[in-house]
Amino acid sequence: MSxxxxxHFVASVACAVxxxxxxxxxxxxxxxTFLDYTTTVPASWTSRPPASSMRLAEYTTPxxxxxxxxxxxxxxxxxxxxSPVANLARWKGQFSNPDGGDVVEKVSHEAVADxxxxxxxxxxxxxxxxxxxxxxxxxxxxxxxxxxxAETPRGTIFFQCFGPVxxxxxxxxxxxxxxxxxx
Numbered sequence: 001m002s003x004x005x006x007x008h009f010v011a012s013v014a015c016a017v018x019x020x021x022x023x024x025x026x027x028x029x030x031x032x033t034f035l036d037y038t039t040t041v042p043a044s045w046t047s048r049p050p051a052s053s054m055r056l057a058e059y060t061t062p063x064x065x066x067x068x069x070x071x072x073x074x075x076x077x078x079x080x081x082x083s084p085v086a087n088l089a090r091w092k093g094q095f096s097n098p099d100g101g102d103v104v105e106k107v108s109h110e111a112v113a114d115x116x117x118x119x120x121x122x123x124x125x126x127x128x129x130x131x132x133x134x135x136x137x138x139x140x141x142x143x144x145x146x147x148x149x150a151e152t153p154r155g156t157i158f159f160q161c162f163g164p165v166x167x168x169x170x171x172x173x174x175x176x177x178x179x180x181x182x183x
Contacts, residue, residue, distance in 0.1 A: 032057055034073060035154040037115070039181035042174040045071065056157070061171040069163035069171045071178070078155040084118040087158070091147050095124040098141070112180050118149040119176075123165060144168040148179050 030041040034056050041047070045059040059071040074081070081087070088107065095103040106121040126143035146168060148159040161168055161175040 037182040064167045064170045069167040074158040084149040116151040
């Protein structure tokens with residue numbers, strides 16, 4: 001190779017590396033599969049082992065004001081886990097307001113692919129527990145829950161993002177994209 005052709009060769013290799021880089025980073029994205037539906041997991045989330053066999057996945061979001069939110073994906077079995085209405089009532093019952101007033105509940109409905117989504121949001125003092133609720137000692141003020149019931153032909157998947165309001169608000173867009181990305 002002549003001295004004149006070396007810079008041209010180096011420039012060609014550098015150009016090829018730059019062209020390949022975006023596809024390499026795209027393939028490095030994390031994905032998750034639930035009941036044969038796949039979605040992209042936000043790169044900023046940290047995965048942890050599920051705490052029970054009913055949990056398909058668990059993640060933590062980046063810390064905001066000293067705390068992150070948790071994202072849990074549940075599957076109880078085909079036809080199990082209760083109706084969206086029953087779950088909405090249970091989740092609302094886990095929240096209270098310091099003034100004793102009604103807890104605000106925001107509910108919306110969407111569809112992605114062949115999946116019906118019920119999205120519910122709650123804010124206030126959160127007494128999170130399995131079943132109908134937990135004791136007053138477990139209550140956490142200034143918390144938020146965004147719960148999504150995903151009714152698929154293969155079964156119902158339950159998604160929850162919860163934690164301090166600031167952390168959940170910061171994770172809102174990535175969490176909704178995570179669930180809406182199911183294909």
